[in-house]
Structures are given as structure tokens and as C-alpha cells.
Amino acid sequence: MSASPVETQKPAKITVKGLRKSFGANEVLKGIDVEIAEGEVVCVIGPSGSGKSTLLRCLNKLEEISAGHVIVDGFDVTDPKVDINEVRRHVGMVFQHFNLFPHMSVAENIMLAPVELKKATRVEARAQAMKLLERVGLKEKADARPASLSGGQKQRVAIARALAMNPGIMLFDEATSALDPEMVGEVLQVIRDLAAEGMTMVLVTHEMGFAKEIGDRVVFMADGVVCESGPPAELFGNPQQDRTKEFLSKVL
Amino acid sequence: MGMFLVFGGAGAAMAAPADNGVEGKTFVIGTDTTFAPFEFRENGELTGIDMDLVRAIAEAEGFKVEIRSLGFNAALQALTSNQVDGVIAGMSITDERKQVYDFSEPYFESGIQMAVAKNDDTIKGYEDLKGKTVVAKTGSEGEAYAKSIAGQYGFTVKSLDQSATMYESVKSGSAVAVFDDYPVLAYGVAQNNGLKTVTDKVPGGSYGFAVNKGKNTALLAAFNDGLAKLKADGDYQKILDKYLANPTAAQPTTFLDLLGKSFPALMSGLKNTLVVTIISFAVAMAIGLLAGFMKISHNIVLRGIATTFVNIFRGTPLLLWAFMFYFGLPQLTGQPINIWVAGVLTLSLNSGAYVAEIVRGGIQSVDPGQLEASRSLGLGYGKSMQKVVVPQAFKMMTPSLINQLIIMLKDSSLLLAIGFAELLYQGQQIYAANFRVTETLLIVGVIYFVAVMALTKLANYADRRFNK
Numbered sequence: 001m002s003a004s005p006v007e008t009q010k011p012a013k014i015t016v017k018g019l020r021k022s023f024g025a026n027e028v029l030k031g032i033d034v035e036i037a038e039g040e041v042v043c044v045i046g047p048s049g050s051g052k053s054t055l056l057r058c059l060n061k062l063e064e065i066s067a068g069h070v071i072v073d074g075f076d077v078t079d080p081k082v083d084i085n086e087v088r089r090h091v092g093m094v095f096q097h098f099n100l101f102p103h104m105s106v107a108e109n110i111m112l113a114p115v116e117l118k119k120a121t122r123v124e125a126r127a128q129a130m131k132l133l134e135r136v137g138l139k140e141k142a143d144a145r146p147a148s149l150s151g152g153q154k155q156r157v158a159i160a161r162a163l164a165m166n167p168g169i170m171l172f173d174e175a176t177s178a179l180d181p182e183m184v185g186e187v188l189q190v191i192r193d194l195a196a197e198g199m200t201m202v203l204v205t206h207e208m209g210f211a212k213e214i215g216d217r218v219v220f221m222a223d224g225v226v227c228e229s230g231p232p233a234e235l236f237g238n239p240q241q242d243r244t245k246e247f248l249s250k251v252l
Numbered sequence: 253m254g255m256f257l258v259f260g261g262a263g264a265a266m267a268a269p270a271d272n273g274v275e276g277k278t279f280v281i282g283t284d285t286t287f288a289p290f291e292f293r294e295n296g297e298l299t300g301i302d303m304d305l306v307r308a309i310a311e312a313e314g315f316k317v318e319i320r321s322l323g324f325n326a327a328l329q330a331l332t333s334n335q336v337d338g339v340i341a342g343m344s345i346t347d348e349r350k351q352v353y354d355f356s357e358p359y360f361e362s363g364i365q366m367a368v369a370k371n372d373d374t375i376k377g378y379e380d381l382k383g384k385t386v387v388a389k390t391g392s393e394g395e396a397y398a399k400s401i402a403g404q405y406g407f408t409v410k411s412l413d414q415s416a417t418m419y420e421s422v423k424s425g426s427a428v429a430v431f432d433d434y435p436v437l438a439y440g441v442a443q444n445n446g447l448k449t450v451t452d453k454v455p456g457g458s459y460g461f462a463v464n465k466g467k468n469t470a471l472l473a474a475f476n477d478g479l480a481k482l483k484a485d486g487d488y489q490k491i492l493d494k495y496l497a498n499p500t501a502a503q504p505t506t507f508l509d510l511l512g513k514s515f516p517a518l519m520s521g522l523k524n525t526l527v528v529t530i531i532s533f534a535v536a537m538a539i540g541l542l543a544g545f546m547k548i549s550h551n552i553v554l555r556g557i558a559t560t561f562v563n564i565f566r567g568t569p570l571l572l573w574a575f576m577f578y579f580g581l582p583q584l585t586g587q588p589i590n591i592w593v594a595g596v597l598t599l600s601l602n603s604g605a606y607v608a609e610i611v612r613g614g615i616q617s618v619d620p621g622q623l624e625a626s627r628s629l630g631l632g633y634g635k636s637m638q639k640v641v642v643p644q645a646f647k648m649m650t651p652s653l654i655n656q657l658i659i660m661l662k663d664s665s666l667l668l669a670i671g672f673a674e675l676l677y678q679g680q681q682i683y684a685a686n687f688r689v690t691e692t693l694l695i696v697g698v699i700y701f702v703a704v705m706a707l708t709k710l711a712n713y714a715d716r717r718f719n720k
């Protein structure tokens with residue numbers, strides 16, 4: 001599961017260089033440099049407001065990028081000539097609040113992108129949706145409305161939906177923060193399975209235990225910069241920066 | 253002409269007049285929509301002094317007439333542009349009109365008369381009007397006359413738009429007397445409209461039949477000839493008496509009778525109301541969607557255009573635009589405008605402004621996370637809007653849109669001011685002829701209510717069906 005030192009020679013799946021992002025006069029990301037290898041699982045932790053979500057949303061350009069470069073799967077998303085919709089098909093995203101489409105059934109949520117982007121006929125898309133639902137353990141909910149699902153079920157459907165275009169990268173923004181504690185486990189299990197299959201993933205999380213377990217690398221952000229990053233054992237066991245120590249002492 | 257020569261011998265044998273240039277021909281005659289007792293509809297048929305007269309003259313002179321009920325101004329415009337051959341519409345012969353039209357001999361001597369409520373014994377003449385209020389029709393000779401003596405007798409003149417409303421205000425006591433054209437008053441009294449005349453007729457204008465200047469001279473001559481014949485054999489007086497002297501037996505007496513007689517006209521009004529509402533609403537939806545999307549656009553120019561549009565049409569009365577499109581626009585463009593076009597423009601632009609706000613509000617009420625989720629799947633902005641945001645927005649917008657539709661159905665009644673033949677307009681036409689104001693309005697009200705209820709039910713059904 002973990003990328004060995006040898007394997008880090010693999011080409012970078014995501015490269016972030018000198019990324020800056022401002023909302024008006026408020027600079028939220030102040031120069032971020034990160035490389036993420038194929039198959040690597042990176043967990044992003046840090047205090048509230050440090051810019052974790054913003055960083056994640058810059059990776060698929062849900063936020064306009066103020067300066068620097070973000071290269072995903074070889075595409076520079078800051079290049080205006082790059083078709084961002086094409087890039088986004090290679091990057092699945094899972095949100096804290098699920099954002100399922102309430103006017104569609106569970107299966108239709110998953111089928112929307114493949115059908116509308118003409119990657120599959122409705123019949124093929126439906127068959128694929130059923131496979132994805134089976135993978136997240138919700139096959140029997142295919143024709144239910146999202147409103148009738150529990151939080152954990154909703155998030156598993158959202159993961160299935162994000163997988164519908166067969167992305168090489170998955171982004172998770174606090175995927176379990178809005179869930180009741182008893183439902184966190186079922187969602188984490190799905191993410192664990194994805195990691196085991198070798199999916200490249202970036203997870204923003206408050207679940208330190210899970211970050212320790214699943215992460216190949218943990219990135220600690222504070223005040224819009226990457227303060228410290230390294231394998232979970234090192235970062236959690238022997239943090240180098242005062243800022244990291246202070247943060248960990250509060251959350252562990 | 254050739255035809256006439258062939259049959260000339262036979263015509264002479266039947267003691268018809270010598271070649272009068274009109275025999276066997278058909279002439280198109282324009283007239284007003286309702287100006288009782290000269291022209292009005294009874295059981296859907298055009299009738300009245302003008303109609304009886306022109307038909308009797310046509311018969312006496314051996315020609316045929318095709319009557320077009322166009323409205324007074326439209327009839328004159330049609331005459332100017334030679335779309336009709338002649339106009340008979342209770343029209344006074346004036347010097348201005350003589351410059352553009354040729355008139356027949358006067359066929360009716362009009363005048364002004366004063367009437368009071370039937371049971372009012374206090375007002376017997378102008379002297380009794382001191383300190384009181386009288387009503388007269390806006391822009392009429394009756395108004396001019398009343399104002400000319402108002403100072404002398406110390407009364408106030410209030411101007412109203414329609415004979416029927418004037419009579420109602422006298423009966424209800426908000427005015428003590430009405431000054432109106434003598435034939436109109438006489439006809440009303442003959443219809444038992446609850447008034448009685450108390451003064452002598454003040455001689456006023458003479459009515460004439462008109463053709464375009466220098467055109468249709470044979471028709472004009474035939475009219476004069478026929479009129480003289482009718483006067484000579486007493487038929488002319490019979491026609492006048494029919495409308496001015498004896499109460500017309502044909503007028504509805506009971507409520508059911510009124511309902512039965514007015515129903516066909518009211519249904520045609522309802523049809524026009526529904527059709528103009530549905531067309532206008534479809535156009536308003538298109539305008540509103542466009543303007544609504546422009547309002548949430550990132551382009552400041554588009555946003556500015558949409559905001560200006562919304563502000564203009566929300567900030568001005570509907571009726572103003574009805575007048576603007578129907579009367580103002582043709583003067584700017586020099587092109588007459590179809591009344592349906594004017595009506596639909598008025599309703600749809602006004603409603604479009606409100607729909608734009610509903611659309612904007614609806615779209616902005618959809619969680620931004622929905623658009624982000626769709627965009628993150630690789631769907632473009634347009635597709636995301638179409639498949640994800642707009643369907644949810646519509647669900648939220650539906651109650652407001654149904655509301656807007658119902659407001660429009662009711663507001664369409666304002667189009668009566670430009671003469672659009674919708675439901676309330678038809679009601680007015682009916683009580684203008686029979687003076688049963690309250691009952692007619694009651695019937696019209698019930699029809700509106702039923703139509704609104706039916707439309708609400710239909711819209712709610714569609715809502716449940718498509719927005720489950």
C-alpha cells in the first residue's frame with residue numbers, strides 16, 4: 001500500500017508549484033509546493049482556516065488560481081488553453097456535504113456524467129452505476145432518492161458518483177466531518193478500499209487516526225503554507241516544527 | 253359594369269332605378285364596435301339605427317353591404333386607407349372631417365339632453381343643480397355643453413368614460429344628473445335604465461355617412477337617394493322609433509335571460525383572455541429566463557441590461573405600456589400595430605420583469621455546492637445549469653410562477669382600455685347596450701373566478717406531475 005522510496009521515482013501525478021490564492025485582499029495560499037506521485041495517498045491536516053480546502057479546490061480549479069502552477073496528469077490547469085472540463089474528468093471530488101443531486105435517483109446521480117459527456121449509453125451507464133454501487137455496498141438503493149438515505153449512505157453514493165468517469169485521482173474534503181460517529185466507519189472503509197486499489201488520493205481530514213493509518217504522507221498546513229510534511233510515523237511521532245507540535249497537542 | 257349592362261333590361265322591367273352605379277355590387281362598410289343605439293350587438297348580431305338604416309338603403313338601391321365592426325377610430329383609418337368603402341358610425345359631420353371625407357346628407361339630428369334618476373323629483377331643470385355634481389362623457393359634446401353652463405347654474409361636472417358608468421353613478425346618487433347625447437339617453441330610457449330625461453334637447457351635431465374624399469361617389473349618391481326614399485315612405489321613422497321610442501321587447505328581462513343572451517359574447521371574451529394570457533406567459537417565460545440568467549451573469553454589461561429592463565417594467569404601470577404600444581408605437585413607426593401584438597407585448601414584458609426576478613431568486617436559492625459537484629464531474633457550465641441547477645430552481649420557482657400566471661390572467665383585463673375584446677371588455681359591451689351593469693359584472697366576475705380556479709388546479713397538477 002505504502003509507496004516505497006524506490007517507487008517515489010514514478011512520475012508525479014500532481015505537481016503544485018508556487019501556488020498562491022487570494023480572495024480579494026486576503027491571501028489564503030501563500031506559495032505552496034507539493035508533488036504527489038501516482039498511487040500516493042496524501043492526507044492534508046491543519047487548523048481551521050489554514051487553506052486546506054482552498055488548496056484542494058485549486059487542484060481541479062474550482063477556485064481561480066492567483067499565481068503559480070498546478071499540473072494534474074500532465075495538464076497545467078492554469079493554462080487557459082487547457083480544457084478544464086477534460087482535466088476534471090480525471091479527478092473525482094468528494095465534498096463534506098455530499099452535494100448529491102436531490103432531483104435524481106441514486107443511479108441517475110452516478111449516470112449523469114457518463115451519459116451527458118457521451119462516454120456511455122444510458123444502458124451502459126446504468127450497468128456501470130450498479131457496479132459502483134455494489135462496490136460501495138448500496139446496490140439496493142439504486143432507485144432511491146438521495147433524501148431517503150442516511151449520511152453515510154449519501155457519502156458512499158457521492159464517492160460512487162465521483163468514480164463514474166474512472167478518474168485517476170480522488171480528492172476528499174473532510175468526507176466524514178458531517179457524519180454521525182457511527183457512520184464514519186463505513187465511509188472510511190470505502191476510502192481504504194480505494195487506497196488498496198492504488199488510487200492516487202488527496203484527503204483533507206480531521207481524523208488523525210485515519211490519516212496515520214492510510215496516508216503515505218501527511219501534509220501539515222498552517223496560515224496558507226505547508227509547514228511540515230512527511231510519512232505519518234515521522235510527522236505524528238516526531239514533529240519538527242513548533243507549529244506542528246502545538247497543533248498535534250490539541251488534536252491528538 | 254358589364255354584368256349590369258347584360259341584365260339592364262331585366263332591371264328596368266322590375267321597376268328598379270336607372271343605372272345608379274351600385275346595383276348588384278357589394279360594399280364594405282366600417283362601423284364602431286358599440287355605440288348604442290346606433291350600433292351594438294344583440295345575440296351576437298350587429299344591430300342599431302345605423303345598421304338598420306344602411307341595410308334598408310342597400311336593399312332599396314339594390315346593392316349589398318358587408319359590415320365590419322372595427323371601432324370608431326379604426327373604421328376611419330380603414331376608410332382613409334381604402335380598406336372599407338364607407339363608414340357609418342354615429343359620426344358627426346364636422347369641418348375637419350369634411351376635409352378628408354365626403355359626407356352624405358345628415359341622416360340623424362343629434363343633440364344634448366340631461367337625465368336624472370327616475371325616482372328623483374327634485375331636479376326639474378338646470379336651476380335645481382346648484383351646488384350639485386353632474387356627470388358627462390370625457391371629450392363629448394355633452395361634456396362641453398355641461399361645462400359651458402356649469403358656472404351659470406353653479407354645479408360641478410365630473411367626466412367619465414362610458415355611458416353605462418355615467419348612468420350607474422346617477423342611479424347610485426354620486427351624481428344627480430347626466431349630460432349625454434340625446435339618442436343615447438333616449439335609447440337608455442327606452443331600455444328602462446332607471447333614468448328619465450327632464451330637459452329639452454339642445455341641438456347638436458348631425459350624423460352623416462362618409463366615403464373617402466373623391467371616392468365612391470356612386471355609393472354616396474345611392475345613400476342619399478335611399479335615405480330620401482326611406483324618409484318618404486315612413487320606414488326611416490319606424491327605424492328611429494324602434495330604438496328611441498318603444499322599449500325593445502328583445503332585451504333580456506330575467507337574470508337567466510341575461511345570462512343566456514350574453515353567454516356567447518362572454519365566452520368569446522374568455523377565449524381571448526385565455527389565449528392572450530397563455531401566449532403572453534410563454535413569451536414572459538422566455539424573456540424572464542433570459543433576463544434572469546443575465547442578472548446572475550458575471551458580465552457587467554449583461555447584468556446592467558437585465559437590471560434596467562426589470563427596473564423599467566416593474567417601475568411603471570401596465571396600462572401605460574398598453575397605451576404606449578397600441579397608440580404611441582404606431583406614431584413612431586408609422587405602422588399600425590395589431591392589437592394582439594400590442595396586448596402580448598404589454599403583458600409579456602411586464603410579467604417578464606417579474607419572472608426574471610423569480611428566476612434569479614430561484615437559481616440563487618440552489619446550494620452552490622450543486623453547481624460545484626456538477627462542474628467537478630467535468631460537466632460544463634451550461635450543461636450543469638441545464639441538468640442540475642435549473643431543474644431544482646424550477647421546483648422552487650413553480651409556486652411563484654403559478655402566482656404570476658394568475659396575476660397575468662387578471663391583469664389582461666386592463667387591455668380593454670385599448671379595445672382588446674377580452675372578457676371584461678365583452679361585459680362592458682353588453683351592459684353598454686342593456687344597462688344591466690351589476691348583474692353583468694357579477695357574471696363576468698364568476699367567470700374570472702372559475703377560470704382562475706381552473707388554471708390554478710391545472711398548474712398545481714402539472715407541478716405535481718413534473719416536479720415530483
Ligand SMILES: Nc1ncnc2c1ncn2[C@@H]1O[C@H](COP(=O)(O)OP(=O)(O)OP(=O)(O)O)[C@@H](O)[C@H]1O
Pocket residue numbers: 023026028046047048049050051052053054055
Ligand atoms: N469563497 C471565499 N471567499 C472569501 N474567502 C474565502 C473563500 N473561501 C475560503 N475563504 C477564506 O480562506 C481561508 C481558508 O479557507 P479554507 O476553507 O481553505 O480553510 P480550511 O483550512 O479548509 O478550514 P476548515 O478546516 O475550517 O475547513 C479562510 O480564512 C476563509 O475564510
Ligand SMILES: [Mg+2]
Pocket residue numbers: 052053054174
Ligand atoms: Mg475546509
